[in-house]
Amino acid sequence: MSTTALTGIGLLVTHDAELGEIRDAALVIDEDRIVWIGASADVPDADDGTDLDGRCVIPGFVDSHTHVIFAGDRAPEFEARMSGQPYTAGGIHSTVAATRAASDDELTGHAAGLIAEMLAAGTTTTEIKTGYGLSTVDEQRSAQVAARLSDDVTFLGAHVVPAEYADRPDDYVALVSGPMLDACAPYCRWIDVFCDRGAFDVDQARTILAAGSARGLGLRVHANQFGHGAGVQLAVELGAASADHCTHLSDTDVEALAGSTTVATLLPGAEFSTRSPYPDARRLIDAGATVALATDCNPGSSYTSNMAFCIALAVREMNMTPAEALWAATAGGARALRRDDVGVIALGSRADLVALQATSPVHLAYRPGVPLIAATWKGGQPITA
Amino acid sequence: MSTTALTGIGLLVTHDAELGEIRDAALVIDEDRIVWIGASADVPDADDGTDLDGRCVIPGFVDSHTHVIFAGDRAPEFEARMSGQPYTAGGIHSTVAATRAASDDELTGHAAGLIAEMLAAGTTTTEIKTGYGLSTVDEQRSAQVAARLSDDVTFLGAHVVPAEYADRPDDYVALVSGPMLDACAPYCRWIDVFCDRGAFDVDQARTILAAGSARGLGLRVHANQFGHGAGVQLAVELGAASADHCTHLSDTDVEALAGSTTVATLLPGAEFSTRSPYPDARRLIDAGATVALATDCNPGSSYTSNMAFCIALAVREMNMTPAEALWAATAGGARALRRDDVGVIALGSRADLVALQATSPVHLAYRPGVPLIAATWKGGQPITA
Numbered sequence: 001m002s003t004t005a006l007t008g009i010g011l012l013v014t015h016d017a018e019l020g021e022i023r024d025a026a027l028v029i030d031e032d033r034i035v036w037i038g039a040s041a042d043v044p045d046a047d048d049g050t051d052l053d054g055r056c057v058i059p060g061f062v063d064s065h066t067h068v069i070f071a072g073d074r075a076p077e078f079e080a081r082m083s084g085q086p087y088t089a090g091g092i093h094s095t096v097a098a099t100r101a102a103s104d105d106e107l108t109g110h111a112a113g114l115i116a117e118m119l120a121a122g123t124t125t126t127e128i129k130t131g132y133g134l135s136t137v138d139e140q141r142s143a144q145v146a147a148r149l150s151d152d153v154t155f156l157g158a159h160v161v162p163a164e165y166a167d168r169p170d171d172y173v174a175l176v177s178g179p180m181l182d183a184c185a186p187y188c189r190w191i192d193v194f195c196d197r198g199a200f201d202v203d204q205a206r207t208i209l210a211a212g213s214a215r216g217l218g219l220r221v222h223a224n225q226f227g228h229g230a231g232v233q234l235a236v237e238l239g240a241a242s243a244d245h246c247t248h249l250s251d252t253d254v255e256a257l258a259g260s261t262t263v264a265t266l267l268p269g270a271e272f273s274t275r276s277p278y279p280d281a282r283r284l285i286d287a288g289a290t291v292a293l294a295t296d297c298n299p300g301s302s303y304t305s306n307m308a309f310c311i312a313l314a315v316r317e318m319n320m321t322p323a324e325a326l327w328a329a330t331a332g333g334a335r336a337l338r339r340d341d342v343g344v345i346a347l348g349s350r351a352d353l354v355a356l357q358a359t360s361p362v363h364l365a366y367r368p369g370v371p372l373i374a375a376t377w378k379g380g381q382p383i384t385a
Numbered sequence: 386m387s388t389t390a391l392t393g394i395g396l397l398v399t400h401d402a403e404l405g406e407i408r409d410a411a412l413v414i415d416e417d418r419i420v421w422i423g424a425s426a427d428v429p430d431a432d433d434g435t436d437l438d439g440r441c442v443i444p445g446f447v448d449s450h451t452h453v454i455f456a457g458d459r460a461p462e463f464e465a466r467m468s469g470q471p472y473t474a475g476g477i478h479s480t481v482a483a484t485r486a487a488s489d490d491e492l493t494g495h496a497a498g499l500i501a502e503m504l505a506a507g508t509t510t511t512e513i514k515t516g517y518g519l520s521t522v523d524e525q526r527s528a529q530v531a532a533r534l535s536d537d538v539t540f541l542g543a544h545v546v547p548a549e550y551a552d553r554p555d556d557y558v559a560l561v562s563g564p565m566l567d568a569c570a571p572y573c574r575w576i577d578v579f580c581d582r583g584a585f586d587v588d589q590a591r592t593i594l595a596a597g598s599a600r601g602l603g604l605r606v607h608a609n610q611f612g613h614g615a616g617v618q619l620a621v622e623l624g625a626a627s628a629d630h631c632t633h634l635s636d637t638d639v640e641a642l643a644g645s646t647t648v649a650t651l652l653p654g655a656e657f658s659t660r661s662p663y664p665d666a667r668r669l670i671d672a673g674a675t676v677a678l679a680t681d682c683n684p685g686s687s688y689t690s691n692m693a694f695c696i697a698l699a700v701r702e703m704n705m706t707p708a709e710a711l712w713a714a715t716a717g718g719a720r721a722l723r724r725d726d727v728g729v730i731a732l733g734s735r736a737d738l739v740a741l742q743a744t745s746p747v748h749l750a751y752r753p754g755v756p757l758i759a760a761t762w763k764g765g766q767p768i769t770a
Contacts, residue, residue, distance in 0.1 A: 075747040079707055082700050082750070117755065272701055272753060309754025315467050316657055322464055362460040365467070368657060369694025370502065371756050 004029045004380065005046035010054035010359050012037070014345040015331040025057070029351040032379035037347060052355050055374055056363075058326060060124025060352035061307035062333030062343045064152075065244050065265055065294035068114045069107055069142040070132040072098030074299045081274065091300045092132070092160045099132035099142070107145045114297065115149050118305045119383050122373040124352035125333065125342045127152040127294075129192060131159030136180045143187035152337050154190035154220060155181065158200050158208045173204045177211035185215045190241070192220040195231035202230035209238055218338065224248045225270070236260040242292065242336040247271065247279045257289040263336040265292040266328070268313040269302035281318035281328075292332035293325060312368035322362040351380035389414045389765065390431035395439035395744050397422070399730040400716040410442070414736040417764035422732060437740050440759055441748075443711060445509025445737035446692035447718030447728045450629050450650055450679035452541075453499045453534075454492055454527040455517040457483030459684045466659065476685045477517070477545045484517035484527070492530045499682065500534050503690045504768050507758040509737035510718070510727045512537040512679075514577060516544030521565045528572035537722050539575035539605060540566065543585050543593045558589045562596035570600045575626070579607040580616035587615035594623055603723065609633045610655070621645040627677065627721040632656065632664045642674040648721040650677040651713070653698040654687035666703035666713075677717035678710060697753035707747040736765035 005028050012025035019037060026043035028036035036044060077091050099107065111128070118126055128150045130142035139157045146153040157176040165172035181191070191212025195205035199222070209219050218241050223231025225245035232253040235243035243257065244265040257264050264284050271278045284291050293310050296302040304310070307329050314325040334343025341350045356363065357374040364372060376383040390413050397410035404422060411428035413421035421429060462476050484492065496513070503511055513535045515527035524542050531538040542561040550557035566576070576597030580590040584607070594604050603626050608616025610630035617638040620628035628642065629650040642649050649669050656663045669676050678695050681687040689695070692714050699710040719728025726735045741748065742759040749757060761768040 073744075073748075073751075075745050075751050078751040079747050082704075083706065121756070269753070272697075273751070275701060303748075303752045304754045305752075306754035312657075312754075316660060319467075321468065359458075360460050362464050363458075363688075366458075366460050366463040366658070367688045367690075368654070369689045369691035369697075369754060371506070 002031070002048070003035070003046040005043050005049040006052055006057065006353070007040050007043050007049060008051040008053055009040065009057045010052070011056040012345065013056065013058045013326065013361055015059055015327060016344050016346040019346065027345065029377070029380040032351055034345060034347060034349050034351050037345065054359060056356045056358055056360055057345070058354050058356065058361055059330040059343050059345050060354050060376060060378065061122050061329050062125040062337065063118060063123045063294050063297070063307055064127045064242065064292055064333040064336040065267060065296050066126055067129050067131060067296070067298035068111045068126070069128060069130060069146050070095050070099045070299055071102035071106060071110060072299065073303070077300070078273065093163055095132050095299055096134050096162060100135070100138050104141055104145060107142065108148065111145055111149055114305055119376060119378065120373065121306050121308065121371070122354040122376050123305070123307050124376065124378040125152070125337070125339070126150050127154060127190070127337060129154040129156040130184065131156030134159065134162040136175070136183050139180050140183040143184040147187040152190065153188045154192045155184040155188040155212065155217065156192045156194070157181070157184065158193040158205070160194060160199050169204070173200070173207055177208050181211055181215060185217060188217055190220050191217040192222060194222040195234060196222060196224070196229060197226045202234055205231070205234055213238070220244065224253065232256060236262045241338050245270065245279070246284070247276065249280070254283060254287045254289065257284065258287040263290045263292050263332065265294055265336050266314070266318065267294055267296035267302060268310055268317060269304040270296045271317070272313055273302045273304070278317040281314060281320045285320070285324060290332060290335055291324070291328045292336040293328040294333060294336070308364045308372065309369065312365045315365035316368070322365045325365065326361045351377055353377045387416070387433070388420070388431040390428050390434040391437055391442065391738070392425050392428050392434060393436040393438055394425065394442045395437070396441045397730065398441065398443045398711065398746055400444055400712060401729050401731040404731065412730070414762070414765040417736055419730060419732060419734050419736050422730065439744060441741045441743055441745055442730070443739050443741065443746055444715040444728050444730050445739050445761060445763065446507050446714050447510040447722065448503065448508045448679050448682070448692055449512045449627065449677055449718040449721040450652060450681050451511055452514045452516055452681070452683035453496045453511070454513060454515060454531050455480050455484050455684055456487035456491060456495060457684065458688070462685070463658065478548055480517050480684055481519050481547060485520065485523050489526055489530060492527065493533065496530055496534055499690055504761060504763065505758065506691050506693065506756070507739040507761050508690070508692050509761065509763040510537070510722070510724070511535055512539060512575070512722060514539040514541040515569065516541030519544065519547040521560070521568050524565050525568040528569040532572040537575065538573045539577045540569040540573040540597065540602065541577045541579070542566070542569065543578040543590070545579060545584050554589070558585070558592055562593050566596055566600060570602060573602055575605050576602040577605040577607060580619060581607060581609070581614060582611045587619055590616070590619055598623070605629060609638065617641060621647045626723050629679070630655070630664070631669070632661065634665070639668060639672045639674065642669065643672040648675045648677050648717065650679055650721050651699070651703065652679055652681035652687060653695055653702060654689040655681045656702070657698055658687045658689070663702040666699060666705045670705070670709060675717060675720055676709070676713045677721040678713040679718060679721070693749045693757065694754065697750045700750035701753070707750045710750065711746045736762055738762045
């Protein structure tokens with residue numbers, strides 16, 4: 001057993017109701033857990049120590065929505081879209097073709113590179129979805145690759161109907177709900193369906209989610225990105241952990257979320273990169289819904305991996321306060337993954353920490369685009385570039 | 386004399402009309418200059434070499450509008466503004482007080498930290514303005530600090546009328562045009578006036594710019610940020626190198642810029658951080674005006690130092706293509722500083738280079754918020770973190 005003390009923390013943002021924000025703070029890490037939190041002057045002896053010189057320390061970011069298992073990129077499609085072409089789910093097919101053609105090693109190396117990029121930028125927990133394989137074998141190997149990199153792997157065979165099933169989508173729903181699910185479930189904690197225009201309708205989504213639930217998987221739903229629809233209502237009805245995107249919500253949708261344990265996960269990188277209107281975070285928060293922020297990191301609609309960037313967008317574009325945006329990017333993400341060991345700094349929580357090159361977390365929005373991550377610890381281990 | 390070859394450049398973006406973009410390129414640096422450009426297969430012998438493994442190389446960014454000589458920060462003001470309070474020039478006064486109270490060493494250390502942050506993010510040329518001293522002694526020492534860090538120092542005594550001159554602004558104009566200018570001019574290449582609502586009117590601006598011109602300084606104008614006004618017309622009439630902000634332009638303003646050598650320098654970080662409408666870059670470019678992009682790095686209205694972030698904003702919010710935005714952030718900035726040695730990769734130009742962790746410069750907008758700067762060279766020297 002080896003303990004490490006982090007001292008000289010100018011401002012410690014815990015997201016713990018009792019602890020709140022602590023100035024001139026310190027904490028002690030024992031292996032991968034936080035075992036002491038208090039005033040820097042009172043810190044107990046530890047085997048090692050680091051003085052943070054007044055920096056602000058926050059929980060590591062929890063990115064609860066990513067699609068990092070893929071091959072190829074779609075920079076030309078992005079360029080074309082920025083010249084006025086609309087974004088639809090159809091572009092996914094080119095990534096599916098590249099992903100199927102890639103070896104396991106290529107997929108693993110590419111995803112590991114993105115996870116390393118995220119860690120360097122302060123993201124210590126990352127959910128990873130499958131969904132660019134769309135065949136039993138390619139979804140299974142996507143899930144296997146993801147399981148090497150994350151405890152929160154989501155089976156998203158129902159990302160889009162692949163081209164070979166275009167004229168018989170119900171056969172694809174049967175495949176996803178049956179053999180493909182059987183092949184992937186052992187590697188996954190979650191199942192997700194893209195329930196939106198151009199993807200799966202509410203009946204198809206219900207069938208797939210019910211099958212996943214019967215296999216013991218938790219539920220997530222891509223909902224209401226492209227327009228009003230039944231996705232959010234379905235997520236709430238089935239007790240999904242999260243309804244993701246939530247760009248187009250009716251009053252009934254907002255009320256349903258507010259009265260549920262389903263987190264509204266907002267993905268402003270997608271609206272940024274598709275030049276779409278942003279979701280109304282203010283309306284959700286004011287109604288009492290729980291909001292998370294995530295990157296949606298994927299090669300089509302949001303190829304950012306950077307949670308600080310999403311925080312800045314949330315403040316600028318979605319009328320979240322800097323404090324609300326930080327909470328949503330840490331504790332909110334943890335709620336969306338139904339985890340209580342991350343997203344907060346509390347006794348017994350995982351020592352996933354970020355020291356900012358700043359005296360306040362407001363700087364994450366106040367200094368947009370500037371890499372402010374001075375140091376990251378995951379499970380008590382410092383991350384080195 | 387020592388030469389270095391950079392080989393294995395997947396894509397070299399030169400911004401040189403003859404060279405254009407070169408695939409599988411190499412270049413040779415001799416001391417601080419580029420002495421050879423061509424196909425990687427044809428590269429001549431050099432004393433040292435670095436293989437860039439297919440990465441894209443672009444000119445170092447030219448940030449032609451910054452205010453990095455200051456003390457303190459205004460995070461609480463930012464937080465308040467994001468809760469709905471409007472931005473006005475008045476907030477400058479709190480930075481003036483902090484800057485006057487800071488020692489030369491504190492000002493130098495803080496500005497050098499920002500310049501280092503910029504270098505690490507690929508910015509190899511940075512214009513620096515005074516303007517938070519607003520007394521002869523504090524403007525002079527601001528200019529002295531800036532001159533240690535940049536060849537392009539701009540005297541901006543006419544940033545705002547300081548509190549002590551609030552009831553006699555013309556006396557302040559006389560001070561700026563006389564003793565303050567005399568004290569600062571030896572350290573400066575440029576003079577600038579904030580000609581806008583709440584700052585200086587067009588007659589005051591003309592007086593100050595004429596005095597600077599008589600001292601041999603080149604002209605720049607903060608123009609049309611807060612509303613329609615005469616700033617852009619004045620800049621064009623006087624042959625200023627740049628009219629900066631250009632958020633609110635009439636058709637006559639656009640025509641004037643298009644028919645002039647005055648660059649329209651757009652600062653989308655300011656609109657991002659003040660939640661203001663963005664300038665219409667498309668209209669300027671389509672009319673034939675030359676557009677530059679810069680950060681406006683300052684503690685009040687745009688505390689980003691990151692040119693890649695500004696490129697992403699320019700593409701998302703101002704309808705610039707990725708190629709136009711990159712040009713504006715490099716060659717455009719050089720035009721705004723009337724320099725032909727930077728912003729391009731050409732024989733004889735300064736070896737200011739950025740290697741991207743990407744195969745294409747489109748990724749600067751396609752992967753917003755992600756630090757993609759794999760390596761930077763300034764004057765042939767590699768920058769190490």
